Amino acid sequence: MGIMHSTGSQQKRNDRIKNKIRDRNNHETSDIKPRQGQTDRIEHLTYRTRILGSIDRNPYPVGKIMAKQNTVFKDAFNRCLKLLAETSALPSEPELGATLGVSRTTIRAILTRMEELQLIAWDKRAKVVLRQPKADDYYPAEETDSLAEIIERSFMRRILAGGAEPGMQINELELARDIGTGTTSVREFLIRFSRFGLIEKRPNSHWILKGFTSEFALELTEVREMFELRSAVSFAALDPDHPAWLELERIETMHHEILADIDNRYGEFSELDERFHLLVHKSSSNRFIVDFYDIIAIVFHYHYQWNKANARERNARALEEHLAYIAALKTRDPAQIESACRRHLKSARETLLQSIQ
Amino acid sequence: MGIMHSTGSQQKRNDRIKNKIRDRNNHETSDIKPRQGQTDRIEHLTYRTRILGSIDRNPYPVGKIMAKQNTVFKDAFNRCLKLLAETSALPSEPELGATLGVSRTTIRAILTRMEELQLIAWDKRAKVVLRQPKADDYYPAEETDSLAEIIERSFMRRILAGGAEPGMQINELELARDIGTGTTSVREFLIRFSRFGLIEKRPNSHWILKGFTSEFALELTEVREMFELRSAVSFAALDPDHPAWLELERIETMHHEILADIDNRYGEFSELDERFHLLVHKSSSNRFIVDFYDIIAIVFHYHYQWNKANARERNARALEEHLAYIAALKTRDPAQIESACRRHLKSARETLLQSIQ
DNA sequence: CTTTTGTCTTTTATCTACAATAGACAGTTT
DNA sequence: AAACTGTCTATTGTAGATAAAAGACAAAAG
Numbered sequence: 065m066g067i068m069h070s071t072g073s074q075q076k077r078n079d080r081i082k083n084k085i086r087d088r089n090n091h092e093t094s095d096i097k098p099r100q101g102q103t104d105r106i107e108h109l110t111y112r113t114r115i116l117g118s119i120d121r122n123p124y125p126v127g128k129i130m131a132k133q134n135t136v137f138k139d140a141f142n143r144c145l146k147l148l149a150e151t152s153a154l155p156s157e158p159e160l161g162a163t164l165g166v167s168r169t170t171i172r173a174i175l176t177r178m179e180e181l182q183l184i185a186w187d188k189r190a191k192v193v194l195r196q197p198k199a200d201d202y203y204p205a206e207e208t209d210s211l212a213e214i215i216e217r218s219f220m221r222r223i224l225a226g227g228a229e230p231g232m233q234i235n236e237l238e239l240a241r242d243i244g245t246g247t248t249s250v251r252e253f254l255i256r257f258s259r260f261g262l263i264e265k266r267p268n269s270h271w272i273l274k275g276f277t278s279e280f281a282l283e284l285t286e287v288r289e290m291f292e293l294r295s296a297v298s299f300a301a302l303d304p305d306h307p308a309w310l311e312l313e314r315i316e317t318m319h320h321e322i323l324a325d326i327d328n329r330y331g332e333f334s335e336l337d338e339r340f341h342l343l344v345h346k347s348s349s350n351r352f353i354v355d356f357y358d359i360i361a362i363v364f365h366y367h368y369q370w371n372k373a374n375a376r377e378r379n380a381r382a383l384e385e386h387l388a389y390i391a392a393l394k395t396r397d398p399a400q401i402e403s404a405c406r407r408h409l410k411s412a413r414e415t416l417l418q419s420i421q
Numbered sequence: 422m423g424i425m426h427s428t429g430s431q432q433k434r435n436d437r438i439k440n441k442i443r444d445r446n447n448h449e450t451s452d453i454k455p456r457q458g459q460t461d462r463i464e465h466l467t468y469r470t471r472i473l474g475s476i477d478r479n480p481y482p483v484g485k486i487m488a489k490q491n492t493v494f495k496d497a498f499n500r501c502l503k504l505l506a507e508t509s510a511l512p513s514e515p516e517l518g519a520t521l522g523v524s525r526t527t528i529r530a531i532l533t534r535m536e537e538l539q540l541i542a543w544d545k546r547a548k549v550v551l552r553q554p555k556a557d558d559y560y561p562a563e564e565t566d567s568l569a570e571i572i573e574r575s576f577m578r579r580i581l582a583g584g585a586e587p588g589m590q591i592n593e594l595e596l597a598r599d600i601g602t603g604t605t606s607v608r609e610f611l612i613r614f615s616r617f618g619l620i621e622k623r624p625n626s627h628w629i630l631k632g633f634t635s636e637f638a639l640e641l642t643e644v645r646e647m648f649e650l651r652s653a654v655s656f657a658a659l660d661p662d663h664p665a666w667l668e669l670e671r672i673e674t675m676h677h678e679i680l681a682d683i684d685n686r687y688g689e690f691s692e693l694d695e696r697f698h699l700l701v702h703k704s705s706s707n708r709f710i711v712d713f714y715d716i717i718a719i720v721f722h723y724h725y726q727w728n729k730a731n732a733r734e735r736n737a738r739a740l741e742e743h744l745a746y747i748a749a750l751k752t753r754d755p756a757q758i759e760s761a762c763r764r765h766l767k768s769a770r771e772t773l774l775q776s777i778q
Numbered sequence: 779c780t781t782t783t784g785t786c787t788t789t790t791a792t793c794t795a796c797a798a799t800a801g802a803c804a805g806t807t808t
Numbered sequence: 809a810a811a812c813t814g815t816c817t818a819t820t821g822t823a824g825a826t827a828a829a830a831g832a833c834a835a836a837a838g
Contacts, residue, residue: 131827132791136625156782167830168783188783189837211792237819246793247820248605252612259616261708268493268799268820283707290647350640351618352716356709488797489821513812524800525813545813546807568822594789603823604790625790625829783836790829799820806813 139208140164141174145197148183154191211245215253218243223262223276225370230275234263260359278420285413288360292341295348296405300396302347315340316390323383326376333379334368340386371419378415385411496565497521498531502554505540511548568602572610575600580619580633582727587632591620617716635777642770645717652705653762657753659704672697673747676740683737690736691725697743728776735772742768
C-alpha cells in the first residue's frame, strides 16, 4: 500500500475523492425513496401471489440496496451549518470532528456537500465561508433521526397510546413493514427493548406484549423507590466540591424559573425531571442503578408525551416537591432526605397509576 | 388453497412429504460442514487479497446457504428417542408436540427420521416401535446447542477465563469469525448481553469490554443484597399453601443429601444454589427483581465453572449458610430472616471478590 | 516535529434471501 | 363431534452483501 502515493497531482486526487463523496450523497435522494415504495408493495402481497409468479419483478431496481442510512452525516451536517453561521472560516477537519462527535470521513463528506452548495470555498486547510446558510440548506428533521429512534417512537406509540391489549402477539415482519424498515433492525430493537419488561420472547415464535398495566407500574416504582432512596442518601455523602452539587444548583434555579412562569413553561418540566433524577441516580456509582433509570426515563418520557390531562397542575406540584427534595439534599441529613424523597416518589407513583386506568 | 385436496391417493402424498422432510435432514450432514471450512478460509484473508482477486472462488459451493440450524429438531429428536425407549408405540403428533415443546412440523420431521432409521413403523396414527435406540441414533450433543448458547459460552470463556483486560475493544466481525457464525447472531448476542453491564456500545463503532472487575462485583452484589433482602421478607408473607414452601422443603432435603456426601457431591451445589436463590427472588413478584437474578446467575454460573479452587470448602460453607437461611424463612420472623440472609450474602460477596484478584 | 490532509482499509448498520420452525385449515379417522 | 393427519402458509433465525462511518497511515504543510 502507498506505492503510488507520490505520482499525480494532489489537487486532482483531491477532486476525485470529492466527486466520490458527492455521488454518494446524491443518489440517496433520487434513488432510495421510490425503491422503498416498491418494496412495500411487494412485501404486502401474500405468499400465494408471490409463489404463482404473477408479478413482474423486472421494474424492481437492481443493485443499490440501502445498507445504512446516512443519518449521522445529515445530522452532523445540520449542526455544522449552525457552526458555519458563526464564523468566517471553519477549523481543521480533526477539530470539526471532535466538535461534532463524528469521524473525519463524515466531516469530509460534510465539507464536500458544503462546497457543492457554494456555502464554503474549500482547498486543503482553507475553508472560507461564502454565504450564510438558508433554511433550504438544512436536511429535513425527520431524515436526521436514526432508525432506532424511529422504531422506538413508532413502537411506543403503539403500546402506550394505541389500544394494545396485554397478551397481544408482536410480529417482527408486520412491525417492520409498518415502520418501513428491514426485520433486522426491528428485531434488534425488540431485543434491546425487552429489558424494559414490557415484552417477552417465545423462542422460535412471536413476542408477547405484557402491556403497560398497573402491575407494571407498581413493579417499576417499587424498584425505583429502593434505588432512588439509596442514591439520595449517597448523594449527601458526595464530596462538597463534587460537580454534582453545582449541577444541583443549576437544576434548582431552573425549577424556580419555570415555576415563576408556570402557565407558559410547564411543558419544560419533563426534561428537567429526567435531568434531576438522573443526577441523583448517578451518585449511587452503581451501573445497575444508573442503567435502571433508562427504564424509568423512557416510561415517563412517553407517558408525559401522550398524557397531557392536568399537566399544568401535576407539573407544578412535582416542581414544588422537587424543591423540597433538593433542599433536603442540601442539608445532607439522611432523615430529611429520606422523608422528602419518599414524599415525592409516592406522588409520582400515584400520578403514573392514575393515568393507566 | 386446498383445491386439489380430494384427488390422488392419500398414501402417496404422505410419502411425498416424508421424502421432502428426509431430504432436508440429509444434506445438513454432508453439505454444510465442508462449506463452513471454506467460508472460514476465505473470511480470514485480508481485504487486499480479496480485492486483488487472487483467489479462485469457483470451488465455493453455490446455493444452499445455512439459514437456520436445525438444533430444535436435533434436540427434540434426542429427547424423543428417550420417550421411545419406554413404550411400544408413540402417541399422537399433537401430544408428542406438547410433551417435547415443539410444533407438529418438527414432530413430523422427527417421526420421518425415526422411520428412516427403522426405529418405528409409521402409518398415520400407528407409530409402532421396531427396535430400541442405540447410542449411534442420537445426534451428538454439540449439535443440539442453539447458536446463542454456543456464542454465550465462547464469549464468557474469553472474558472470565481468558486474560481480557478492561477497556479492550470487541470486534463483531472477529468474534463471529472465531466462533464460526455470522455477524448477525453475534451482534444480537452482544445486544442481549449488554444488559449485564460488562460491555458497552459506542454507536457506529466498537463495543468496549468493561471487564469482570471488583467494581463490577461490588455493584452487582449491592443490588443483589437489596433485592434479596426484600424478596426474603416477602417470602415469609407467602400463603402457607403456596407451592414455594413445598419447593423450599425439597431444596432443604437436597442440601442435607449433598452435605452428607460432600466429598463426592460438592459439584452439585452450583445448580442447587441457583434454584434456591431464584425461588427466593421469585417471591418478590417483581419482574425487575426476578430478571435481575439472570445477571447473578450467569456470573456465578461461569464463575463456579472456571474457578474450582477450594470449591469443596466453599460449597460446604455455603450449604450450611443456606440451611440456616432456610430455617429462618420457616420461622417467618423478619428479623431472623434478615440476619440469616445478610450473613449468607456477605460471605457470597467475599467469595466472589476473592476470586477476582 | 506537530498537526493536517489525502488515501485506503476495516468495521458497523442494515437490507435481502432462505432454511427451520411454527401454525392454520381442511379433510380423515375414531 | 372430537381428535388427528395431510397440506400449505407465515414467521423466525441466520447468513451474506453492501453503503455509511470509523479509523489507520503516509505524505504534506505549517
